[in-house]
Amino acid sequence: MKFKKTTAVLAAAALALLGACSNPEPSNDPTGDNTGGGSTTLNITILPKNLGNPYFDTSTKGAVAAAAEIGATTSEVGPTVGAADAQVPYIQTATQQRVSAIEIAANDQTALCDALDAAMAAGVKVVTFDSDAPGCRDLFINQAESAGIAKVLVEMVAEQVGDAGQIAILSATANATNQNAWIELMQADLAANHPNIELVKIAYGDDNDQKSYDETAALLQSYPELKGIVAPTTVGILAAARYLSASQAKGQVALTGLGTPNDMRDYVKDGTVQEFALWNPEDLGYLTTYAVQALVDGTITGAQGDTFEAGRLGRFTVGPDRTVLLGDPYRFNADNIDNFHF
Numbered sequence: 001m002k003f004k005k006t007t008a009v010l011a012a013a014a015l016a017l018l019g020a021c022s023n024p025e026p027s028n029d030p031t032g033d034n035t036g037g038g039s040t041t042l043n044i045t046i047l048p049k050n051l052g053n054p055y056f057d058t059s060t061k062g063a064v065a066a067a068a069e070i071g072a073t074t075s076e077v078g079p080t081v082g083a084a085d086a087q088v089p090y091i092q093t094a095t096q097q098r099v100s101a102i103e104i105a106a107n108d109q110t111a112l113c114d115a116l117d118a119a120m121a122a123g124v125k126v127v128t129f130d131s132d133a134p135g136c137r138d139l140f141i142n143q144a145e146s147a148g149i150a151k152v153l154v155e156m157v158a159e160q161v162g163d164a165g166q167i168a169i170l171s172a173t174a175n176a177t178n179q180n181a182w183i184e185l186m187q188a189d190l191a192a193n194h195p196n197i198e199l200v201k202i203a204y205g206d207d208n209d210q211k212s213y214d215e216t217a218a219l220l221q222s223y224p225e226l227k228g229i230v231a232p233t234t235v236g237i238l239a240a241a242r243y244l245s246a247s248q249a250k251g252q253v254a255l256t257g258l259g260t261p262n263d264m265r266d267y268v269k270d271g272t273v274q275e276f277a278l279w280n281p282e283d284l285g286y287l288t289t290y291a292v293q294a295l296v297d298g299t300i301t302g303a304q305g306d307t308f309e310a311g312r313l314g315r316f317t318v319g320p321d322r323t324v325l326l327g328d329p330y331r332f333n334a335d336n337i338d339n340f341h342f
């Protein structure tokens with residue numbers, strides 16, 4: 001996986017450029033005019049699952065840095081809650097504004113399709129990243145293969161609970177395309193390879209801090225024998241860690257999943273969390289913007305085998321199903337966490 005460090009110089013240059021050509025203020029007003037519009041400049045709307053999520057703040061940082069390098073403008077908009085159809089009005093506004101492209105992490109596999117199809121029909125390129133809307137986009141920038149993510153999640157929890165006992169999953173929203181794909185693969189792996197692990201519950205914290213915290217409390221109360229929680233969401237794992245670190249279950253109930261090193265650092269150091277995984281969200285956003293540029297300028301059409309340059313990340317090839325793969329998930333623990341700052 002690629003964890004190349006952005007130098008302070010580059011970051012400063014990107015920030016300077018940002019001020020000149022982008023609107024760095026995210027907006028949750030779907031009717032607000034957030035883009036430059038009307039110019040021939042590459043003009044991108046960034047639409048995360050929800051605003052205020054540090055994971056997406058980080059991916060947007062990468063997307064904006066890439067935009068600064070190529071002279072594109074960006075505007076980040078989105079709902080404050082992750083909900084199935086909450087992204088629709090933002091897609092419609094971007095379509096009316098005839099932006100060059102929408103970069104979107106989909107909260108739902110199907111609920112967005114009509115709006116995304118209308119955007120593409122109007123000439124707007126649609127590139128999903130993080131969470132796909134299959135069949136209703138030009139390209140998907142995949143952070144890591146779902147099978148690889150599911151495998152590392154099952155491996156980590158199995159190692160941490162001694163391959164036996166009750167576990168629960170604390171997910172994001174019930175419709176999230178990405179989490180649901182990973183959970184399905186985890187269930188298959190558990191059934192086939194870990195007969196002594198019992199998955200007792202899949203809880204949904206909706207990528208909302210308080211709901212994730214409350215769901216963690218409810219899991220511990222309902223399942224006193226619980227040995228482990230897997231939270232394949234950065235919001236969920238952080239809320240669960242906060243709850244566990246102040247509870248009797250700290251160090252007794254294993255917690256793993258997908259988190260950012262910055263969020264999890266204290267909980268790894270205080271023994272609440274042994275090991276978790278993620279990819280680099282900044283690289284994901286950065287790659288997405290370069291893919292948008294390649295689509296808009298015609299370097300790629302999205303066909304398998306098309307290749308394009310993605311700045312500091314190098315050359316990428318479009319794989320099957322109009323998908324570009326960033327890399328592999330990476331495990332973080334007490335031995336390496338201080339090497340990472342995102």
Ligand code: RAM
Nearest residue numbers: 055172232233234235258
């Ligand atoms: C949350 C979101 C996002 C997911 C990460 C791991 O921030 O649900 O979609 O990829 O967690």
